[in-house]
Amino acid sequence: MAADTSRSVAKAADGETTLAARGPSRTTAKNAGSPRGGLRRALATHWYAWTMAAPVVLVLGVIVGWPLVRGIYLSLTNANERNVARTIGVRHIDATYEFVGLDNYTEVLGDPVFWQRLVWTVVWTVACVSLTFVLGLTLATMLNRQFRGRAAYRMALILPWAVPGFVSVFAWRFLFNRDNGILNKVLDGGGISAIPWLDDPTWAKLSVIAVNVWLGIPFMMVALLGGLQSIPGELYEAAEMDGAGPWQRFRHITLPGLRAVSMTVILLSTIWTFNMFPVIFLLTRGGPGDSTEILVTQAFREAFIASPRDFAGSATWGVLILGLLMIFALVYRRSLRKQGEVW
Amino acid sequence: MRRGIAATALVATLALAATACGGDTKDDGGQKAGGELSGTVTWWDTSNDAEKASFQKIAEAFTAKHPKVTVKYVNVPYGDAQNKVKNAFSSGADAPDVIRADVGWVADFASLGYLDEVPADTAKKIDTEFLPQAAASGRFEGKTYAVPQVIDTLGLFYNKKMLADAGVQPPKTLEELKAAATAIKAKTGKTGLYLRGDDSYWFLPFIYGEGGDLVDAKTKTVTVDNAAGVKGFKAARDLVTSGAAVTNATDGWTNMQTAFKSGEVAMMINGPWAVADSYAGDQFKDKSNLGVAPVPAGSAKAGAPQGGHDLAVYAGSKNTAAAHAFVEYMTSQEVQVQSAKDLSLLPTRTAAYEQPDVKSSEMVQFFKPAVDKAVERAWIPENGSLFEPLKVEYTKAVTGASTPEDAAKAAGTEFRKILKGWK
Numbered sequence: 001m002a003a004d005t006s007r008s009v010a011k012a013a014d015g016e017t018t019l020a021a022r023g024p025s026r027t028t029a030k031n032a033g034s035p036r037g038g039l040r041r042a043l044a045t046h047w048y049a050w051t052m053a054a055p056v057v058l059v060l061g062v063i064v065g066w067p068l069v070r071g072i073y074l075s076l077t078n079a080n081e082r083n084v085a086r087t088i089g090v091r092h093i094d095a096t097y098e099f100v101g102l103d104n105y106t107e108v109l110g111d112p113v114f115w116q117r118l119v120w121t122v123v124w125t126v127a128c129v130s131l132t133f134v135l136g137l138t139l140a141t142m143l144n145r146q147f148r149g150r151a152a153y154r155m156a157l158i159l160p161w162a163v164p165g166f167v168s169v170f171a172w173r174f175l176f177n178r179d180n181g182i183l184n185k186v187l188d189g190g191g192i193s194a195i196p197w198l199d200d201p202t203w204a205k206l207s208v209i210a211v212n213v214w215l216g217i218p219f220m221m222v223a224l225l226g227g228l229q230s231i232p233g234e235l236y237e238a239a240e241m242d243g244a245g246p247w248q249r250f251r252h253i254t255l256p257g258l259r260a261v262s263m264t265v266i267l268l269s270t271i272w273t274f275n276m277f278p279v280i281f282l283l284t285r286g287g288p289g290d291s292t293e294i295l296v297t298q299a300f301r302e303a304f305i306a307s308p309r310d311f312a313g314s315a316t317w318g319v320l321i322l323g324l325l326m327i328f329a330l331v332y333r334r335s336l337r338k339q340g341e342v343w
Numbered sequence: 344m345r346r347g348i349a350a351t352a353l354v355a356t357l358a359l360a361a362t363a364c365g366g367d368t369k370d371d372g373g374q375k376a377g378g379e380l381s382g383t384v385t386w387w388d389t390s391n392d393a394e395k396a397s398f399q400k401i402a403e404a405f406t407a408k409h410p411k412v413t414v415k416y417v418n419v420p421y422g423d424a425q426n427k428v429k430n431a432f433s434s435g436a437d438a439p440d441v442i443r444a445d446v447g448w449v450a451d452f453a454s455l456g457y458l459d460e461v462p463a464d465t466a467k468k469i470d471t472e473f474l475p476q477a478a479a480s481g482r483f484e485g486k487t488y489a490v491p492q493v494i495d496t497l498g499l500f501y502n503k504k505m506l507a508d509a510g511v512q513p514p515k516t517l518e519e520l521k522a523a524a525t526a527i528k529a530k531t532g533k534t535g536l537y538l539r540g541d542d543s544y545w546f547l548p549f550i551y552g553e554g555g556d557l558v559d560a561k562t563k564t565v566t567v568d569n570a571a572g573v574k575g576f577k578a579a580r581d582l583v584t585s586g587a588a589v590t591n592a593t594d595g596w597t598n599m600q601t602a603f604k605s606g607e608v609a610m611m612i613n614g615p616w617a618v619a620d621s622y623a624g625d626q627f628k629d630k631s632n633l634g635v636a637p638v639p640a641g642s643a644k645a646g647a648p649q650g651g652h653d654l655a656v657y658a659g660s661k662n663t664a665a666a667h668a669f670v671e672y673m674t675s676q677e678v679q680v681q682s683a684k685d686l687s688l689l690p691t692r693t694a695a696y697e698q699p700d701v702k703s704s705e706m707v708q709f710f711k712p713a714v715d716k717a718v719e720r721a722w723i724p725e726n727g728s729l730f731e732p733l734k735v736e737y738t739k740a741v742t743g744a745s746t747p748e749d750a751a752k753a754a755g756t757e758f759r760k761i762l763k764g765w766k
Binding site: 081082086087088089090091093173177178179180196198199200201204284285286287288289290291301304305306307308309 | 426429432433435451454455456457540541589590591592593594597598601602607657658659660661724725727728731732735736738739742744745761
């Protein structure tokens, strides 16, 4: 629908002749010969579509476009808490920050901290997404058959999704507590000495991944379950008739059948995990030390921990994160297209 | 009596309802023609769970003096407070009129133009009637922006019974601390010390103990990574590796208090603000079981940081007259004596120490000399923000993720990023 509209608008813009045939004849006669008339006629013709789209365009412009442009602009300045405009009661202080070009980018990219964070962010994303996908697919396959109490199992497995994220993370934090947490109490009962879940860099990394996987599985499972149910049962019957084993059926029917769904959920999940602020921040605050800090939590640190708050530096991190994700999405799309997937 | 209170409250509510519309919008809001204060004062308090009920009661009692003023008490957890206050102050929306600021934040907020100067007569009183080192924390570039509410420092809290069972005296040095911890482990099976690994404020005694400091503001030099600084990191790390202390990289406050109150550890380093909470624990049902000693000395001396909290008024408050009056009340002698009695917090007014309730408090008796000797911190705007990078490196050092040398060096590098142009 949207594509249709825009195509006809584009056509409208490029010439009178095409439009003359399409538009109502009355307006065509009046405005023939002037390019401005073409635009007006296009608006007149498609006024309804324009009106319907306007609120969306406006809202997106205000809540996405403007902050984005502003963020990119800030990343090219030296704005911080001391020199931005602010109003304190009746007193207004004007902004005094300056344009500094790409200085912030050279500074961030020249700092080993950025690259350390990037490496861990990639490891974290790949680990989380692949584990979530594999476990989600396993559970979806198990649930995609008739058995007693199926609804109950589905409910139980979707539960982590229904609990607000920060609540789950805090619950996990209590479980992980080394001195008083349930996990270590259980281990202690089994004669295993306490594990420093959040106190040791390696364990802390495993812990945050575990929590994120736990939180991410319901989404994967539901999406893949939907995909599984859209695969026609006859394919399996036919394959079984031809003597294909369970693994062969999974490999040659299920996986290709899930392709469209899984490509989408992997892309979404990757973007979410890459920017998964709450799990890391609430569980470990990036610690112990800075070992679980990912790019977004580091950007938060840049903006809100140091004083004066470095808005320009934080914007720079934000723009870099956005850039990385856009590159990823482009490459991903291209590789899909090569495989014949239209996206 | 009870009816009297109810009647007063009713009158106050009616009066407030009658004046509410005017009070909020006028620039001189809060100051009525007759000089009587009115309106609402919102106070953001950062005191901990054990303290907050007491402070809320004290704050709300302000209406007994100024019936037309409503005090809106809000408790903001200390850990998030600096950020929340900054967000509120910079946007102006729903900003509190009065905040309880850690002494390390005052210069920061003042340098950003967020704080209203203390009225001249109050400032004069701060110069003459308050402890000089407490007063210093409220000043920035020659002007006074905050009134000291409480002052504190760190000490070594110990479980008298556990130490007696192990046959050891409260340790005076780190060597003695390790020996005591060994004896405690042998006799009772418990650990000697809980060392907070997730907050760098608790690290300061170790760096001071070796004769170091975070920065030297006079010469604009970062000193955390000098030889003394490295020794400080080593001393803290050594306590953990030798088994004398246990530590955590997360939830340190809760774990420390739980372990100490339940007798899992015999000692901890903490300040007067932990006294009320400690008394609530099983081990200290008998209050006399809680002992306090100076922090153990390192190779150079025993040193603990001067801390505390100041009350300050937001420069954008619509009700500055009432807000300043509230601050004056909250830092008055009666209120300070009250919080010394209820919560063992140390007054900032010199004369308060003459009051019987304060004199008789064992904790005050211990902490007052300790505060007098405490190391005064550099009251620079960046003071508060040094603790975050220091925390990262300190945690790495005590948990063994990094060597003391690397941790000190990395902390120095981060400090120089914050303190632009410092050596």
